[in-house]
Amino acid sequence: MAAESLIFTLVILLIFVGLVLFFLARVRIGRVPHLRRIQAFETLKGFTGRAVETGRILHLSLGIGSMANETTADSLAGLSILSYLAEQAALTGVHPTVSMADPTVMLFAQNVVKAAHEGDRHRVEEAFQNVRWIASQPAAYAAGVMSLLGVDDIETNVMVGNFGDEYLLMGEAAVRQDVSHIGGTSNPNTLPFVYASAQETLLGEEMFAAGAYLQKRPAHIASLLTQDAMRWLVFVAIVVGVLAASIR
């Protein structure tokens, strides 16, 4: 990367950090903004209740992303949802079944589940049995999840993380099993598959808002506000750039 673009990247990053700290301070003194309604998160809040009432399983797929490459952010978005579901499980005793294709994500998922149960060793062991690494290859992972959706008594299905074409295999399996299904990914090529198979969708950046919407974490709300502010900056830069290029 050229030195000029590195300096530009560094400036953007510093603005980002400054804005996060500014909004974090505002949120911490109670100036919490009204967040627009995202139906997928509202539906998700009812999923644990449905699993408790029906005695059936809530399945969360964290996708084929890893914690050691460019898909880390997608996997962390899925882990935010797992954190919420694990906290609910700690209260109700009904553990979600969590599947993933990458073993590094499995370690983080186990950690998130363990954190939610705060030292209750028996509950942690129970929950660990429901954190399942299926396979590294996308096709094998999809086959494993399709089998899981068919064999286990799944009531609700959440698929949030990094997915490729194999999403449709799993999404359609959920549709065939008549399972309530929320899907989310940041991959634009997979979004049509999500739209076609899921009842509620988290498209692109929406999935990164899980921590703010589900757990009201101040740092997540602050970063959400920062993303909005940066989006306005980009918008202004595009308009100014177009005008400057047109005038010249």
Add this chain to the structure above:
Amino acid sequence: MGVRIRRILTTVVAIVVGLFVLADIFVSQLTTNILGLGFINQTIHGFSALFVSWLTIIVAFALFLGFINVISVHLNRINTNKPGIIYSVVLLLSLAFTLIVGFSTGGPNSISSQAMFEYVLQPLEATIFALLALFIATAAFRAFRIRNLETFFFVLFGVIVLLGQIPLSIYLWPEFPVIKDWILNVPTLAGVRGILLGVALGTIATGLRILMGADRPYTD
């Protein structure tokens, strides 16, 4: 060691490692080219390369833990007599067979191991992905139902792009390929860029929360 101290330590380690790797991207260029401080570059780059090399070891070990997880989960399913027990038995037998073949014939590059990949795994993967064609058709059948204005435009654009892809469509109306190209290059590309921009901002925010210690998925 107390839980609190362990949490603080892991957070400090995560932040320091993250900052070194991030700094390597900037300092390796800036110090050499602008400030002329090559030794800072070398130090940061050295630590960054070391941490990234550790990552390879951790990922390999994670794979081993994944292997333990598969055995543990399926043994538990067999012990508790859960539905689909036969699949767990077949999985564990296949796993044992693959391991025995691998160890007894000289590892993953042996002829027997390669044959298993070539004649069992690859055809199975191809079969699974071949289902996509059928599933795309069923998903399209469901999606292409006009329920409101949004789905009307969804269907309209979908039909135009489908027709535009067919060479014979020019006999129906010569403008079909032109409109198809416009749909793909203007509104679709604009939408994709908007999504990618949002995803990029979300990714930066997620990374910063980790670097600032606000998110700690690695501590229990």
